[in-house]
Amino acid sequence: MNNPIQIENYKILKPEIWAGNITDEELIDKIKDSEFATKQIDEGRDYCYFLDKKYYTSNKENSEYVCLAYTLNEPGNLERASVSEVVVEENEVYSIHRISVLRDGVLIDKIPDTNIKVLDSENQSSGGILSSNKKINITIKDLRLYDVLIMEDSRCKAFTERDFLRKEFSKYVWVSPDNYWAYGSFKFTFINDREEKIAYKKTFFRDAQGNVLEPEIHHLKKGERFVIEESNYINAVDAGREIFPFIDFATENSWKELSNYIVPIYDDVFSQHSLKDFAPHLIEKLDAVNGLDEKLQFAIEYVQNHIYYIFNADEMNGHKPQKPSVTYENKQGDCKAKCVLLKVILDYIGVDASVVLVNFHTDYYIKYYLPSLLSFNHVVVKINFKGQEYFVDATVRDEFGLIENRGFIYFMHYLEVKPDQVLQERKPYQFPYCCIDEKVELNAQNTTGRLKLTTTYKGNRANAMRRYFKSTNKREIIDSWNSFLFYGLNYSNDRSGTDIRNIFKDASIDIVSDDKKLNEFKIHYTATIENPYYIDPQNNRFLMYFDRNVIKASARDFMHKDLPFWHNFDSEKYEISLYTDQKIDTEEKYTVQESTISNPYFDYKSRKKITKNGATVSIEYNPLVNLEIPQEQFEAFREDHHKVADSNFGLGIDIIEPGLMNMIKFNFKKRFK
Template sequence: MRLNLFITALLVACLTVVKAQHKNLSVASTPSWLVPYQPDMDKKPDERDISEGYYLLLFEEQHHVEKAAVYRHIVRQIISEAGIQNGAEISVTYDPEYEKILFHKIVVRRNGKEINQLQPSRFKFLQQEEELSRFIYSGVYTAYFLLEDVRKGDQIEYAYTLEGNNPIFDNKYSSFFYLTSYDPVVNFYKSLIASPARNIRFKSFNKARLPEKENINGMQVYQWKETNIKPLESAYHTPGWYFDYQLVQASEYNDWGEVINWGARINTVSAPGNALQKKIAELKSESASSKASYMQKAIRFVQDDIRYMGIEMGEYSHRPNTPDKILLQRFGDCKDKSQLLTQLLKANGIFASMVYINTYRKGHVADYLPAPDIFNHVIVYAQLDGKDYWIDPTISYQRGDLSQITVPDYQKGLIVNPEGAKGFTDITNKAYGKTTVTEHFHLPSETTNKGTLEVTSTYYKQFADLQRDELANSSLKDNEKAYMEYYRKVYGKISVDTPLQIKDNDTANQLAVRETYILEEPWKQDSSAAGRVSFNPYAGVLKDVLPASIDKERKEAPLSLRYPVSMDYRIIIEMPTELPLEGEEINIKNRYYSFYFSPSVNGRNAILHYKFETYQDYIPADFIATYLEDRKKIDEVLGYNFTWNPDVSSSSPGGNSGGLNWLIIALTLLFAGIFYYQAQRYYKRSILPVQQPLYPREMNGWLILLAIGICIRPLVLLFQLFKTPVFQNNLWQHLDQVKNATGNTSLLQLLLIVELAGNVFFLTYSILLIFLFFKRRDTFPVTMVYYFVFNFLFLAADQVTFYYIYELTTWDPADTKDLVQLLVAGAVWSPYLLMSGQVKETFIMPHDSEINKY
């Protein structure tokens, strides 16, 4: 009997240590150290929260610090066929270098019965290496278990323990506790079990509840118990550092100084070996006595000649390899390359230190409790001749001198220097660059002919570095194809005219790319009018850098803003003939971004000029409503519609703006004749009795200033009259296409004719004033005052009508400026002309016909 019991016990013990494919996976009984937890298995979630055909009836997770173990117990409830597809597999990710999996249970419950499916041989082990595309090899495995015969209504329960800690952290604890899930959870429990001797601190994010503290069996236990956890909703278009789910951080580190000391310990380098000594000597020889040259050569060597590849297994997830090993193998990850560069710089008396950063959390990393596992990247901080340098050794193809070295918008870093600051340091980029893009279209005079597009893009400083790296990682042919496809999506059939041309100025760190295409069918038939064609340029390059246009539902979330961005973008459309270009200048600027748009015409060239710049990496939630309003204005000018009717305008590329409108010219001459006749009649009038003797006072003082203004005014009016497109056929032919003027074409025509008559009237009037002034005519003062009054009233009425026709709601400051200037001029000069003794003694001459009567 005793022998049988012994044999049974031995068999059970053997079963609990069966290995599965030698990947550190075993079957074992449930740990005895677990804190008792009793879930309510009769509860159900809100059915509206279930999206994949199943929910979690139970999610239990217990951490034991002293045993370096994490226990998870999960119960899935399958409620539909979709749940069979999405919830019938189990996966556990772990690092076999220091972790092992102990599976305790895999059962399927159906109709009150339990079906045991835990068979170690059915586990599949995949080394997915999700970061291999980033040249990172971590050695992490995923153990997959595919359940058999899963049906609608089944309940899947499994439990396992992960044992083992990364030895690099010296058994000091830090972790994150996520109080949420992507699936709805009915019973949610997490606990942390630790010795009372450990001083573990907690920090809550997004109003997460801090754990309840209790002493159980001599251990300090921290617990979270929740029911009906809502599924996590993904936040789109938010910056990488933002999250809105509840999170609690736990850490045993007292301050950032401890993390710095830990970093200094694992980054300590013994005496340089032969490979490192040889490289140091080589760099010194090439640089003579110039430390700046040495530093630049060292940076270029590590960035360009040491390829990026990380084997981050076990403690080498955080410990760098030795510089000699990196030199010999000629590859390394961020910490390896930073270690090598740091040692190279130190060897020539240049201060250098490694810097820990978080590329997602950026400056917000300082909001967390001190912990070494919060960082995901390493760069280098150096000092030379009193100047600070931030260097990312993983960036390739950086050019220019030391002053042009930049790093991405990391914001804050922890310098691994025990003698330095005990906290974070701001990472500043001083060499901001920009991008300029010019798209020059040449449109044919024959609508069936081909056109051309020439694109010139120039990148400066960090934007040149990025573009240089992008071009280097693909063939010229592939780049050519990608660029052409980009424009093909907007302009239809196009083909490459000349091969892609790249001009790289290493010294100035500027890179220019020139593309030339043939537009097979630039003109498109306009369905709204017979014989009319259209061309629709679109500012696609600018659209790509603008932040997303989102709805207003997520009012609490910030909007991600690409930073830094500084773009100067021009679209030049060379027309067969000069066409009117409607549109207003837009100038938006705030503390987050600026946008500028200006449409203009230079002969046959229509120019759409855009500028966009960002000042930080996000738009706060309380400013998004303003951004959406700004975005509406921006979207309205990203695309443009040029129309042309070649049948009724000159089709010659050298033509005179589509031909003159002789009817308007004749009307102008008629207006001029009428106003000239009236001016002659008015000139003969006199308002003062003839005085004897007729000796007017000499011109001096303020009258000299007035004389200058009176003489210049006709030239200004004449220039403005000839500059206006009212004499061109194209203006009258396209009035029906004027933005916001649809349905008001007749009123717009009337306004243009009235404006023309007014301009001719005031031109004639200003010439009359010159004659009256220099003849010292008695009618000059009152005629000049009337000029101010008539001019102000005409301009005000013209602008009011203009705003009505164009349905504008915002008054242009430039229009207000014109009215104010005219009003001020009238207010200053009118009293002087009517009351000044000098004026009364100067302007006394009647018309000659009045003098001859005496």
């Protein structure tokens, strides 16, 4: 083997006693081509003869052991097996117990053909993400198609003082295996060697008819094991529409117990460090700001933009926040550090605030998990101001506005760092402002159209658009708008393949205003269009403007048996005016059609004004967001979105061509339509 010196990140040795020991003879005996195996291989499915996985936890370490044997019948599978990578945390050791192949009935040791390199896993360090993780690159020479690869390895994370939370609490989520694989034998074992009792909760398991069973909660005392074992197994989960069954293992605690555990850790920091002690210059700036609303805005934006965000993966394993004086002095810190500093500043100006624990990535699942501090991976600040509740992520940058005008963070579950707290759910939210307010005007004279768009963005939209205009080339921005309008004006159906720059002549886009208090970003677009009419195959002319962003395709297409639909759309308002010097059909069904939709989750209204040479439609869309729509109410919700899509998301006008014959043809068509 090409590794004369062993280093601390990996070892080659026998498994620990708790993992067991399997001999070569037992291995060969387990790799048998049963009728089930032959059927799967004949169908071209990758096949795993056996998978034996064990998770071991104690108050000193967490360890995971895997032994498996699988086919290399596909070139892609062979390629992935030949070169693989394992990422280990600080003080975590990857141990190789066996690398072998079964080739033509002969077991061959491949450890002498294995090359191992240890690399730093710091590919994002320039972005403020610091980690002591190591990447172990494993290259196995001379693997061949139709080999059976046997891998036996484990990883052990020994706890340091920094891992005080992992010493105290255990959390592990087992998820049923990928349904791509077929398994001759599948086994998972959880071993509790902790002094504390561990609870485990089985969720999204199903009966024979595929119905989700009620969650089950059981317990493991020290020395006890939980085992799942299956033979001739293919996971039957419909991955596109069902949640994979999972089991959450966690040290048994209530949310109140966990809340009271963590509160003293934060209180110790807050009680010992006031802003007057370490930031006199910042206090001078705060005192110079007039009005509490403006002081609050200044405080949030100071921490977001002047304190550099460093994600230290090792520090995030615990919950001891950095002292605010250190964060202020160094002008950097992780999410805990930035939130603690922000709360200290808000305490000084007299604004009620608290630190809350969240996990945006697994927010949906937290309600199913057992209570555990290890379910959270992020910290934000909750602010109570003028009778309203706001949440601020101190780690983001380039967000602006007084507190009521700032962007909204979408998540549902959180644990507040206060005594005797339980897991809380946020209330649904209705925007106090319009996220998009757009006026569109297309005026067609002779063979030329003049198009104008004036758009005001607020909240998250303003922040995003401000960043976009700051970081994107002007020509690219104009092309993006032109491309959107190419479809909105229906030119994609009568001049497909035409260079959009030749359609939208003299196109320009400019920032009209950028109000950092109202958090309003306003832009203006103009263009000249030769031949502004859409012409159908029968040479009928139309002026059309349909904004497909108004149609919520994700709501119309959503299909899932287990997940409720997460409602997070923006409030929108549009005024679309189409004018022409031609006579139009003022009674055409879709031109005059209006809509009023009053759904529990959104109100939608379109109103029109029709003249002999044009029309205007006003559209308002006001959703109730940050909530899950129950499945029994979803079909009505979906149907109302279908109504929006039924020509209620824009405006179209039909041109009556001049001339006696055209008028006769038009009247004939209207009469017998």
